[in-house]
Amino acid sequence: MTTPATELRAAAALLRDKATEAVHEGRTTWSTGNTLGSRSPVVVDDQEQPSVLIETFAARLERVNSYLTLVGPATGLALADWLDTMARNSNDEGAAFLDHALAVARQVLGTPTTDTVAADRLREAAQRALESLNALIADTTDPGVEALGARHELGQALLNTSLAPASAPAAPADRAAVLREAADIAETLRQFEPAYGPRKDAQVSENVGVLRVADHFRRLADEAQPTEAHPTETEWVLETLWRTTGKWRRFGPSRATRHEADQDHERAVTQDPSRQYRIVRAVTTSTIAPATTATEEPQP
Structure with missing residues (x-):
């Protein structure tokens, strides 16, 4: 039987395992930085010799990076300790913040956040x-x-x-x-x-x-619980911002690896540094749709 205590402990264990796996050489705190070559904004676990380097692609990537530093391994480990504390106190009548702790635990576990x-x-x-x-x-x-x-x-x-x-x-x-x-x-x-x-x-x-x-x-x-029809495909595409329309457009062929896209980016910047460029990761996932029965209307 699932109890609040078992849910809280399961979430704490999962969160602690994931946070610990993300730590290298005891570096539990992440910070923002830039790559040496392109000076792209990144998140690192050490400014001099990073063993963790995360590069994001988003419209507001600086804000995304700031958020990642906020919820790095140190925060995950502290949150896991709090969930364990709430699990030990879950049997106390009227335990404070128990509902909030369960909501957090269920988000971590990927289960419903509704009341049991x-x-x-x-x-x-x-x-x-x-x-x-x-x-x-x-x-x-x-x-x-x-x-x-x-x-x-x-x-x-x-x-x-x-x-x-x-x-x-x-x-x-x-x-x-x-x-x-x-x-x-x-x-x-x-x-x-x-x-x-x-x-x-x-x-x-x-x-x-x-x-x-x-x-x-x-x-x-x-x-x-849909089943994938084909393996997930990932492509890397270089895009440039058109000044006349203000829209991002493809600038060259798609690449199978990030390294190839980085090379396209360097060549484009060298040839025309006045333009804005970005690299987009395109992920294609195919799932099997259930067959339409004789009594169902086909979906558009």
Whole structure:
């Protein structure tokens, strides 16, 4: 069972591991600087002999670099210590800032930042519906209509919980896991007790309906966790700012490596230093889109 303490400790451990891996020779603090050749703004862990050098490409790269120095390894390690402290105090009644600590932990872990009450409500509603259904089947000679009503209660509970307003959407992998859990819960509602006459036909029909619901949840889970159709492709492109339009345009062919793009940049600056240039990293990701069913309208 997941508790606030386990979430906080997991986030602290992950954050501490990542921050520690980013440290070289004990340098936990980063600062802004410039490369020796092009004087491009960068983030480094040492001004004289950097072992960490981060070069960003953004419209406001100086501000991005300033932010990176603010949240370097030192900040990550301090935040991990705070999360561990909150985990130790999480069982104290009315622990101060516990909700804020959990929100931070869930951002680190990539899980929903909403309160865990939503997930608990989903499981509790499913459990109540399941218990209600089992009681009806045990006490009723022909539980067809009542069983369908209980099953409808479960479906509505799952639907209402999944559509409840949230302060932040679930991470794709987390949403897929919840949908698959809902499919597993739905399948437990199938009935295999001996039945005869009209009740047997009704039971078969109900079980088919349950399987369709489970299949629907699993299809939604697959859509929430898309599969790459092709490997991700990365290209480096030199661009120049057109004075007449104020827009950035491609200046030469795309390159497979950053080194080739840097060479293009140096040649362009040498030939015409009056122009503004920049190097853009273009990443292409291809995912498999689910096939359109006969009842669905094609998306534009």
